[in-house]
Amino acid sequence: MTAFRTLDQADVQGKRVLVRVDLNVPMENGKVTDATRIERVLPTIREIADKGGKVILLAHFGRPKGRDPKESLKPVAEAVSLHLKKNVAFADDCIGEVAEKAVAALKGGDVLLLENTRFHAGEEKNDPAFVSALAKLGDLYVNDAFSAAHRAHASTEGLARVLPAYAGRTMQQELDALTKGLEAPKRPVVAIVGGAKVSTKIDLLENLVTKVDALVIGGGMANTFVHATGLNVGKSLAEKDLAATALRIIEKARTSNCAIILPVDGVCAYEFKAGAVNHTYGIDAIPEDQMILDVGSQSVERINAAINDAATLVWNGPLGAFEIPPFDQGTVAAARHAAQRTKEGKLVSVAGGGDTVAALNHAGVAENFTYVSTAGGAFLEWMEGKALPGVEALRA
Numbered sequence: 001m002t003a004f005r006t007l008d009q010a011d012v013q014g015k016r017v018l019v020r021v022d023l024n025v026p027m028e029n030g031k032v033t034d035a036t037r038i039e040r041v042l043p044t045i046r047e048i049a050d051k052g053g054k055v056i057l058l059a060h061f062g063r064p065k066g067r068d069p070k071e072s073l074k075p076v077a078e079a080v081s082l083h084l085k086k087n088v089a090f091a092d093d094c095i096g097e098v099a100e101k102a103v104a105a106l107k108g109g110d111v112l113l114l115e116n117t118r119f120h121a122g123e124e125k126n127d128p129a130f131v132s133a134l135a136k137l138g139d140l141y142v143n144d145a146f147s148a149a150h151r152a153h154a155s156t157e158g159l160a161r162v163l164p165a166y167a168g169r170t171m172q173q174e175l176d177a178l179t180k181g182l183e184a185p186k187r188p189v190v191a192i193v194g195g196a197k198v199s200t201k202i203d204l205l206e207n208l209v210t211k212v213d214a215l216v217i218g219g220g221m222a223n224t225f226v227h228a229t230g231l232n233v234g235k236s237l238a239e240k241d242l243a244a245t246a247l248r249i250i251e252k253a254r255t256s257n258c259a260i261i262l263p264v265d266g267v268c269a270y271e272f273k274a275g276a277v278n279h280t281y282g283i284d285a286i287p288e289d290q291m292i293l294d295v296g297s298q299s300v301e302r303i304n305a306a307i308n309d310a311a312t313l314v315w316n317g318p319l320g321a322f323e324i325p326p327f328d329q330g331t332v333a334a335a336r337h338a339a340q341r342t343k344e345g346k347l348v349s350v351a352g353g354g355d356t357v358a359a360l361n362h363a364g365v366a367e368n369f370t371y372v373s374t375a376g377g378a379f380l381e382w383m384e385g386k387a388l389p390g391v392e393a394l395r396a
């Protein structure tokens with residue numbers, strides 16, 4: 001971490017400090033269902049506020065196309081306030097008059113959250129005009145969002161180029177922990193990749209298979225691979241236009257001596273709903289009118305066998321729709337197995353991702369993993385050995 005300026009070098013007293021955090025937290029019916037990402041950024045917020053800085057939080061939520069009230073950060077401001085045990089003001093926009101007034105009203109030690117940065121197209125384009133509009137609001141910039149550092153966006157990268165920039169405490173801690181735990185991992189290394197962000201993560205599997213000894217694919221990601229191998233996935237979440245990419249990854253894995261472990265059975269239902277009537281089918285017999293919502297018990301056996309073979313496990317993405325029981329069972333069983341192996345001293349287990357952390361908390365085993373990162377996509381890209389734009393921009 002010596003290569004980065006940190007809060008140790010920042011004089012925040014009386015300054016307006018733009019702090020990029022990752023508040024892309026799991027939510028259900030307007031309520032935060034897992035507060036891990038909030039908890040992790042509290043030390044940075046508290047430190048700046050305690051030193052008399054004016055804390056201006058910048059964050060994205062979801063992947064809105066323009067301004068969508070369903071993806072407002074307002075309910076998240078309330079959750080941050082609850083965890084911080086301190087008032088957190090909220091402004092309905094992250095630039096312009098609304099934001100400027102809210103910032104002007106701050107006193108040293110106050111905390112303000114600005115509305116979803118992705119409500120402006122300039123955020124993801126890293127548009128210089130949008131960067132300037134954000135930069136106008138602050139004297140210093142602190143990036144504490146390691147989990148969004150793989151995005152070269154205005155609030156994750158652009159701002160570090162125009163304001164004095166520092167790594168926050170969580171950013172520091174994530175980089176330290178991942179470097180210690182995974183820079184020279186004990187082999188065999190097994191990766192589990194699941195979840196729903198297929199199009200944004202599938203490409204990085206092509207590199208990952210050259211770094212690990214086995215890759216377990218579950219969740220929505222697996223459906224895309226199963227479809228690519230010529231099998232029917234019914235109404236399952238799958239990105240069928242990525243079949244060629246999936247086949248290329250399978251071939252790359254073969255030439256790299258990386259075993260690919262795909263589900264052999266799936267728990268299926270007619271609808272995406274908690275408690276939905278469900279049946280388990282062999283992966284070659286998925287009904288046309290149903291969707292795979294979890295890996296079946298035979299798949300879990302194979303996944304646990306792969307975990308038994310591993311000295312190091314890296315995991316991003318739940319194996320099924322764990323938020324809606326009983327489709328949490330595959331993820332819970334594999335998570336508990338990995339936790340047990342870790343407790344026995346047989347496995348170094350590192351997991352990351354917004355929903356992955358929520359799934360481990362749901363399984364009651366997050367504390368038993370060697371390290372739990374808040375990052376999903378960023379963690380996988382870091383594993384691949386890629387430079388993360390948000391981290392690179394902080395180099396001293």
Ligand SMILES: Nc1ncnc2c1ncn2[C@@H]1O[C@H](COP(=O)(O)OP(=O)(O)OP(=O)(O)O)[C@@H](O)[C@H]1O
Nearest residue numbers: 195196197219220293320321353354355356376377
């Ligand atoms: N078979 C499936 N069908 C539909 N959704 C699924 C399936 N398996 C997993 N999911 C969904 O995947 C989502 C999590 O995926 P995601 O890729 O966002 O993981 P993550 O841990 O949050 O990583 P990141 O931090 O990169 O977002 C969960 O909401 C879960 O319901």
Ligand SMILES: O=C(O)[C@H](O)COP(=O)(O)O
Nearest residue numbers: 022024147148354376377
């Ligand atoms: O949840 C995440 O992994 C981060 O918040 C990044 O979100 P994104 O994949 O929508 O950029």
